[in-house]
Amino acid sequence: MDSKKVEDSVEKVVDDSLDGKEEESEDKVAGEEYVKHPLQNAWTLWFFKNDRTKGWEENQKEIITVDTVEDFWSLYNHIELASRLTPGCDYSIFKKGIKPMWEDEHNRKGGRWLINLDKKQRGSCLDDFWLEVMLCLIGDTFNQDSELVNGAVVNIRNKGDKIAMWLCDSKQGESILKIGQKLKERLGIDAKVKLGFEAHQDTMNKSGSTAKNKYVV
Ligand code: MGP
Numbered sequence: 001m002d003s004k005k006v007e008d009s010v011e012k013v014v015d016d017s018l019d020g021k022e023e024e025s026e027d028k029v030a031g032e033e034y035v036k037h038p039l040q041n042a043w044t045l046w047f048f049k050n051d052r053t054k055g056w057e058e059n060q061k062e063i064i065t066v067d068t069v070e071d072f073w074s075l076y077n078h079i080e081l082a083s084r085l086t087p088g089c090d091y092s093i094f095k096k097g098i099k100p101m102w103e104d105e106h107n108r109k110g111g112r113w114l115i116n117l118d119k120k121q122r123g124s125c126l127d128d129f130w131l132e133v134m135l136c137l138i139g140d141t142f143n144q145d146s147e148l149v150n151g152a153v154v155n156i157r158n159k160g161d162k163i164a165m166w167l168c169d170s171k172q173g174e175s176i177l178k179i180g181q182k183l184k185e186r187l188g189i190d191a192k193v194k195l196g197f198e199a200h201q202d203t204m205n206k207s208g209s210t211a212k213n214k215y216v217v
Contacts, residue, residue, distance in 0.1 A: 036068035040140045042096035043067070043151075045075060050088030057101065065096050072138055082130045083122050087158045093134055094151030094166070102200045106150050111170035111199040111214060113180050115163040115187070126161050129187050130154045133163055136186055145175040170199040170214055180217035 044065040051059050066072045082091055092100035101107065117126055133152045140146045148167045155162040165183060167176060176197055184195055196213030203211045 036070045039067050039069065039072065039138050040146070041067075041138075043072070043093050043138055044096050044098075045079075046090075046092040046094065046100050048090035048092065048100075049086075057103075060092075060100060067096075069138075072134075076131070076134075081127045082154045082156060082161075083126045085156045087156050090153055090155050091130070092151060092153045093137060095149075098150050100151060100153060100166075102204055106168050107166060107200060109170060110150060110166060110168045111176075111197055111201075112153075112164040112166045112203070113176075113183055113195055113197050115189075115195060117161045117163070119158075119160055122156075122161055126154070126163075129163055132187055133165060133183070136165075136183065141186065142179050142182055145179050148172060148175050148179065166200075167197075170197070170201075173215060176215055177217060180215065184217055 042065050045063040047061050047063050048059050049061070064075060066075055079091075085091070090100075094100050095106075098104055098106045115129065117129075133154075136142070137149060137152055142149060148169060150166045150168050152163065152165045155164075165179070167179065170176070180195055180197060184191075184193075189195065195217050197215040197217075198211040199214050202214070205211075
């Protein structure tokens with residue numbers, strides 16, 4: 001699906017959530033309880049389309065914010081799977097109020113756990129990993145360390161897709177390692193496969209294709 005269609009499908013999500021509000025009031029008239037299940041945080045989905053006529057920041061589009069389990073699934077079920085996006089596109093999901101960019105004050109001192117996928121993995125595990133990462137975020141999987149988590153990004157790239165979990169402070173080694181281990185466990189990544197954590201400052205200033213790892217699990 002091209003990115004115009006992604007935007008259309010996102011509009012449909014917004015329409016559907018409005019429909020949901022009507023149903024809710026009808027349910028109340030019928031005397032039934034209809035309560036959505038609130039998430040610990042509100043999460044905003046962003047979509048990046050690589051339009052070379054525009055700047056990087058301009059290509060980031062804020063799509064919708066969800067704060068209930070039901071609205072998360074409604075969103076997930078209506079948008080295209082990551083594996084079907086045009087190469088060059090990204091989805092990002094961040095806590096409401098945090099932009100998916102290094103410059104945001106919540107990200108400036110942070111970094112990311114990075115999962116590099118090879119080309120074959122787009123068909124075998126990209127979508128499952130991305131869903132699991134989102135569920136880790138919205139489900140507050142990391143207990144008190146969840147406060148460190150700002151969001152996650154999936155980059156669809158011909159050279160190999162990437163999934164990253166962005167944390168707010170690259171100095172909190174103990175918590176960062178716990179999050180990395182849990183992430184690896186939740187995704188069922190083999191112990192032999194190493195995941196690296198890069199400070200955004202290092203990613204920003206990297207000269208080759210990889211930035212140095214501050215932590216490894
Ligand atoms: P990318 O989209 O994260 O990875 O960064 P890609 O396309 O795999 O490229 P690679 O360099 O990792 O191999 C691509 C480019 O997008 C970066 O070099 C920056 O120019 C720009 N960019 C990416 N991010 C996450 C940011 C950001 O947060 N802020 C700004 N200003 N530019 C960014």
